[in-house]
Amino acid sequence: MYFSRWLLKSKRPIDSYQLHRKIWQLFPDKADDERSFLFRVENKQQNCEQIILLQSVYQPKTTSNEFLLLNGPKEIDYDIKSENSYRFMLRANPTKKIKDKNGKTKNQGKVRVPLIDEDEIVAWLKRQLSDCAEIEDVKLLQKDLIRFHKNKKGENHVGKIQTVTFMGILTVTNSDLLINKIMKGLGPAKSFGCGLLTLAKT
Numbered sequence: 001m002y003f004s005r006w007l008l009k010s011k012r013p014i015d016s017y018q019l020h021r022k023i024w025q026l027f028p029d030k031a032d033d034e035r036s037f038l039f040r041v042e043n044k045q046q047n048c049e050q051i052i053l054l055q056s057v058y059q060p061k062t063t064s065n066e067f068l069l070l071n072g073p074k075e076i077d078y079d080i081k082s083e084n085s086y087r088f089m090l091r092a093n094p095t096k097k098i099k100d101k102n103g104k105t106k107n108q109g110k111v112r113v114p115l116i117d118e119d120e121i122v123a124w125l126k127r128q129l130s131d132c133a134e135i136e137d138v139k140l141l142q143k144d145l146i147r148f149h150k151n152k153k154g155e156n157h158v159g160k161i162q163t164v165t166f167m168g169i170l171t172v173t174n175s176d177l178l179i180n181k182i183m184k185g186l187g188p189a190k191s192f193g194c195g196l197l198t199l200a201k202t
Contacts, residue, residue: 004072008050016192017148026060038185038196082175086199090166093189094124114162132177138168
């Protein structure tokens with residue numbers, strides 16, 4: 001697994017989904033593979049130059065003058081120990097499924113909606129990590145509404161997702177399961193810069 005930080009030099013606004021598509025350029029030999037990276041925009045603005053923290057299975061390569069490498073790529077080996085405590089940061093898209101009032105039949109007639117209540121948001125995070133870590137302290141740093149454009153089968157779709165940035169302290173109860181979650185990412189909307197859980201020693 002590799003960690004790197006990049007600067008995307010953009011002269012025009014770009015949403016998170018389009019940013020995701022641009023990041024694929026850093027893996028020119030993997031264009032036809034399934035996504036093998038997670039990312040988080042470290043400066044919140046959705047326009048102009050963006051600083052990107054990137055976790056990837058494969059080593060990224062600079063193939064465009066749009067991207068400037070700031071740090072790395074650094075190959076990492078997760079040295080996470082059970083019973084140890086770590087500071088964490090996560091940007092996620094906490095959601096729940098409700099019955100679709102429009103009567104759609106996909107996904108068992110349910111749709112995802114964002115969680116708004118802070119207690120429900122914290123409970124969502126605790127459920128995501130319930131089998132591998134205990135949340136000792138958590139703060140909701142910021143809530144951001146991300147708008148995006150997505151072209152699918154020749155049709156232009158406009159949408160939005162609600163993201164929450166968490167920061168706090170967790171204690172590891174199962175290091176193997178936690179490492180697996182870190183590698184796969186937490187929750188939905190990974191194509192929009194969500195799901196990357198980062199740890200640091202307390």
